[in-house]
Amino acid sequence: MxxxxxxxxxxxxxxxxxxxxxxxxxxxxxxxxxxxxxxxxxxxxxxxxxxxxxxxxPPPFGIRSVTSGGSRIEIEESVVDSLPVGALRKFTRKRMAAKTGVKWPIMLCAPLAGHHAVMLRETVETLLEERDVFVSDWADARDVPPDAGPLSLDDYVLALERFISTARAHGPPVHVVAVCQATVPALAAAALLTSVLAVPLASISLLGGPIDSRINPTRIDRFATSHTLEWFRDQVIDVVPPPYRGAGRRVYPxxxxxxxxxxxxxxxxxxxxxxxxxxxxxxxxxxxxxxxxxxxxxAAVLDMAESYFLDILRVVFQEHRLPRNAWSVQGRHVELNALSRTPLCTVEGELDDITGAGQTHCAHTLCGASSPPRDRQMTVPTCNHYDLFTGSRWREAVHPALCRFWREVEDAASSMPVRQHTDRPTRSRRHA
Structure with a gap:
């Protein structure tokens, strides 16, 4: 060790x-x-x-203002919900447009893949140019006491379900955006939440995620399937030492x-x-x-709980439970067809060597879309995995495409009354 x-x-x-x-x-x-x-x-x-x-x-987001339309807009950051697995942060634009011109906010689901959510700081800054943003900010497992529970993949799905519900309760419907590894638990959470709500989410956008890692598997996918869970447990799992609050917890450091x-x-x-x-x-x-x-x-890396790390390997990369329609979260079946009426946009990078071509776009078929519009299934030329949410490709290609998608969704819904929901989904005792 x-x-x-x-x-x-x-x-x-x-x-x-x-x-x-x-x-x-x-x-x-x-x-x-x-x-x-x-x-x-x-x-x-x-x-x-x-x-x-x-x-x-970890470094803070530290976003105090952004430039939009040639003007500086002050940003207010707050924590609006929290659980042992992490917190829900809200970034609010303090200069508000006229009520009729308010754009619906973004719920950004950050990946839990060894990095703090602050790695998406540039993503958040760009989104704030037009909209308020909620972000799932995951806790470092070394700082979570063992008596808080195992911090399994189920715990994170239920946390996202609650965070999305909390974001919806703050005002207009939210556009859910999930990046990389977060696409799987976010899609599951959206399906669970939509199945119990009369009004679906505004939209879902998935960026470079392994929805079905059997499609064009990458080197990472092949490595995950060529080793047993016991091998990973023996080779990469360690124990958090004192004086951390999570002392004794087994983690992927x-x-x-x-x-x-x-x-x-x-x-x-x-x-x-x-x-x-x-x-x-x-x-x-x-x-x-x-x-x-x-x-x-x-460099802001974090420890992932052993349970979550091994669950991701098993559920996503080895057993492919989501695309096989064989995944249940604490006894609740994840039924992607519940999202058949929720606008969906998927974005992949042409040069992405972490998530294979087609692994994200397949979500349209899994969610029951017979023939998704071409501009809602976007492959960005000369774009690698990180370019999907940082740098010039994100700012000049991905973000503008997402903005067009969100405007189309809002325009289509503009003549329909929007009901606000404050009820939260049922959750485990651990999340109470």
Whole structure:
């Protein structure tokens, strides 16, 4: 077991870098040093902390304003619901349009795949240009006491069901957007929720997710199916040590996920590092600050509970329960046909080597759509997995397409009365 040894290294890195409890990590990206010897040491400390994943807390979203229509709009962030598995954050645009022009909000389902939700900070900022945004912000399993339960995949599906219901209770219908691994539990949660509501969700958008990983399997898919759950349990599961609140919990550690990401996509990390150092050396402190912020977010890994990690492998990659119509969540069958009347948009990247071609688009067929409109089944050219929600492809291709989709949905519903629902779905005692 390596967790205790790695954690000791992290603590040593924090000591060397001078991070102390209570440090304002939010201010770090804006404190880019100059080029004297002391500033070089400070730049090195930033590098050491992120390389060792040694930050005591993840970076905050820190979104105070966005630009929309040439104007700055202040953003207010709040936590509107919470569970042991995580919190539901709401980002509210403080300058509101006329009541008739208010756009329905977004419920962004962040993936639980070894990263904190702050990795989607750029995604949230872009969405806030037009709409309020809710985000599922998952907890680090090392900080969740064992008596909170196993934190299984079922727990996360039920959490999303509750979070979506909470978001709907705050006002207009919500457009659900799920990224990467979150597409599977989000689609299941939407199906469970829609089956008990008279009015469906505004829409669902799935970005690069393994809805059916049997279709054009990638290297990751093949690795997941070529090893048993016992192999994963023996090789990558460790125990959280004291003094963390989750001491004793068995987890898939974040430091293993970081190594896996670097091995699978070294070019992304190298590109981010190069952007930071080249701008720093050139004296472009604004560009260096943005690059450092992205690096900190990319290094914000978390531990996943053993139960959730093995459930994902079993349900999604080995048994394919969702596409086989064979998945039940705490005794409730996930019936995707319940979403047959809910507008659905799927987006894939042409160069995505994490989610194979067709794995996300198949959701249309599974949800009962006979022939989805062409613009609701979008494959983005020269787009890899991360480009689906960050960078120029996200801003210039994916986001505009989603905005068109949402406008079409809202225009179609504009002549129909919208009933507000405040009732929440039945949930397990653990979520009470």
């Amino acid at each position: 390596w967790y205790g040894f790695i954690d000791a290294q992290r603590r040593l890195a924090r000591t060397i870098a001078g991070e102390r409890p209570g440090n304002d990590i939010e201010a770090v990206p804006m404190q880019i040093p100059g080029t004297n010897l002391g500033d070089v040491a400070k730049a090195f400390s930033h590098w050491l902390l992120r390389s060792a994943c040694a930050y005591g807390e 974040g430091f293993i996920q970081q190594s896996a990401m670097l091995a699978a996509h070294p070019e992304r990390h190298v590109r981010l590092e190069a952007a930071y150092w080249s701008n720093w050396l050139a004296g472009d402190m604004r560009a260096a600050a943005e690059a450092l912020r992205s690096l900190n977010e990319y």
